[in-house]
Amino acid sequence: MNVKIGVVGATGQVGTVMRQLLEERDFPADSVRFFASARSAGKTLPFRGEEIVVEDTATADISDLDIALFSAGATMSKVQAPRFAEAGVTVIDNSSAWRKDPAIPLVVSEVNPHDIPAGDSARGRGIIANPNCTTMAAMPVLKPLHDAAGLVRLTVSSYQAVSGSGLAGVEELHSQALATVEKADALTHDGHAISFPDPVKYVAPIAFNVIALAGSIVDDGSFETDEEQKLRNESRKILGLPDLRVAGTCVRVPVFTGHSLSIHAEFADDITPERATEILAGAPGVKLADVPTPLDAA
Numbered sequence: 027m028n029v030k031i032g033v034v035g036a037t038g039q040v041g042t043v044m045r046q047l048l049e050e051r052d053f054p055a056d057s058v059r060f061f062a063s064a065r066s067a068g069k070t071l072p073f074r075g076e077e078i079v080v081e082d083t084a085t086a087d088i089s090d091l092d093i094a095l096f097s098a099g100a101t102m103s104k105v106q107a108p109r110f111a112e113a114g115v116t117v118i119d120n121s122s123a124w125r126k127d128p129a130i131p132l133v134v135s136e137v138n139p140h141d142i143p144a145g146d147s148a149r150g151r152g153i154i155a156n157p158n159c160t161t162m163a164a165m166p167v168l169k170p171l172h173d174a175a176g177l178v179r180l181t182v183s184s185y186q187a188v189s190g191s192g193l194a195g196v197e198e199l200h201s202q203a204l205a206t207v208e209k210a211d212a213l214t215h216d217g218h219a220i221s222f223p224d225p226v227k228y229v230a231p232i233a234f235n236v237i238a239l240a241g242s243i244v245d246d247g248s249f250e251t252d253e254e255q256k257l258r259n260e261s262r263k264i265l266g267l268p269d270l271r272v273a274g275t276c277v278r279v280p281v282f283t284g285h286s287l288s289i290h291a292e293f294a295d296d297i298t299p300e301r302a303t304e305i306l307a308g309a310p311g312v313k314l315a316d317v318p319t320p321l322d323a324a
Contacts (some may be wrong), residue, residue, distance in 0.1 A: 028056040029148045032091045032115070034083055034106065035098030036060035036071060039192045040120060044095055049074055061086060062098070091115045092148040107153050116151040124155040125260055132157055132263045134165040136311035157264060158256040159285055160184045160276065165264055166311035168291065172265060174305055176294030179271040182257060182287055186240045186276060187320060189283040194227045199280055202233035210234055232280050240276035251276055284320025 031048065035041040041062075048058060060071050060080045067082035083098065083106050094110045096103050096119040103123035110117050124130040131141040132155045143151045156162065160182075168177060188195035205223050212219035213234055222231035230237055241253030248255070258272035279286075306312050315322065 028054050029092040030057045030059075030090055031055040032059045032061055032088065032094040032110075034061040034094055034096045034110075035102070035120075036080060037062045037066045037069065038097060039189060039196070040097040044097060045071065045073060059086075059091070061094075063102075088113050088115055093118065096120055111152050114149050116149055117153045118156065119153055120156045122158070122256070124153055125157065125256070125263075127155075130155050132260060134162060134169075134264055136166040136309070137169040138264055138266075157260040158253070159190055160186065160253065160287060161257055161260040161264070163285060164257075164261065164287055164289060166309060167289070167306060168261070169265060170305050170309045170312075171291065171293070171297065171302060172267075174295075174301070175297040177265065177267065177270065177291060178294050179292040180261065180273070181290040182272065182274045184240065184253070184257070184274065184276045185279045185281070185286040185288075186253070187279065187281040187283045187285055187324075188227075188232060190240070190285065191227055191278075195232075196282060198225065198227045199232050199282065202231055203280075206233060228278060232278060235280060237278040238275070240278040250274075281320045282324075284324030286318070286320055 031053070033041055033044050033048070036045060045060070048055070058073060058078070060073075060078050061083040062080050064082045064084065066080050069080045070077040071080060072078075083102065088094070088110055091110070091113075093116045096107055096117055098106070098121070100121040100123040103119050103121045107117045107119055107123065125132050130153050131143070133139065133141055134157060142154055145151050157165070164182070168180075171177065188199045202222050206220050209220045222233065225231055228237055229239060239251060241251035244250050244252050244255055253276035254274040257274040257276070261272055262268050262270045303314065307314055
């Protein structure tokens with residue numbers, strides 16, 4: 027079934043990857059259109075040997091689209107995703123805008139595709155939310171283990187790449203590393219031995235450093251970050267476990283792309299490492315590795 031696809035936020039960090047994947051995997055689309063803010067409208071982007079003109083998301087005629095892949099931020103999604111959905115377009119939204127909405131399915135395709143509204147075509151499925159990046163990575167691993175033994179509790183540490191902060195995060199790591207790499211060995215004995223460019227995106231230098239604060243502190247008295255709350259709340263919704271106990275610590279690390287997670291999972295029933303390995307070896311979206319690294323996975 028060939029469909030008409032739109033990428034909203036096509037000029038951004040994630041939108042760029044979406045464009046690359048659609049082309050690399052030869053996605054069966056009759057047509058692909060690119061959308062962004064009015065500021066980027068009129069630019070051209072390469073796709074399948076052609077130059078595609080970027081359209082203004084707010085004013086474009088989207089009546090003939092089947093699916094729109096949104097990665098334009100929560101503010102844009104709150105305004106434009108309903109407009110697209112009302113026009114009959116199935117919206118797959120990558121932002122945080124709709125994840126908490128009980129009326130909007132939060133879907134990981136290997137885990138809960140049954141939560142997507144049924145339909146006879148690609149059109150007309152409304153808004154479908156994607157989870158946060160760390161939740162997305164954890165779910166294909168945890169769901170088959172939960173089915174086998176009953177998940178009770180999670181203790182998770184995430185080691186999140188700067189790409190999770192968008193182009194600004196990537197540029198900050200790159201510029202700080204370039205500015206200090208020639209003298210970086212001086213840090214062996216003194217963390218203040220060299221001067222870093224002033225951080226803009228993060229609260230401290232990210233090059234040659236680790237920041238135990240991925241995301242922003244939530245103003246609810248919990249002293250958690252929004253990244254840590256997303257991990258808990260989204261895991262509960264996707265797995266259908268509203269009482270799942272989740273403790274998360276989300277850390278920003280000087281890696282360009284590819285998040286890592288360390289997960290300690292507690293189950294209601296006994297499950298051996300051998301049985302868990304056997305289950306995960308056949309789980310969709312999971313690849314076993316003795317020493318997984320971001321470079322291998324990204």
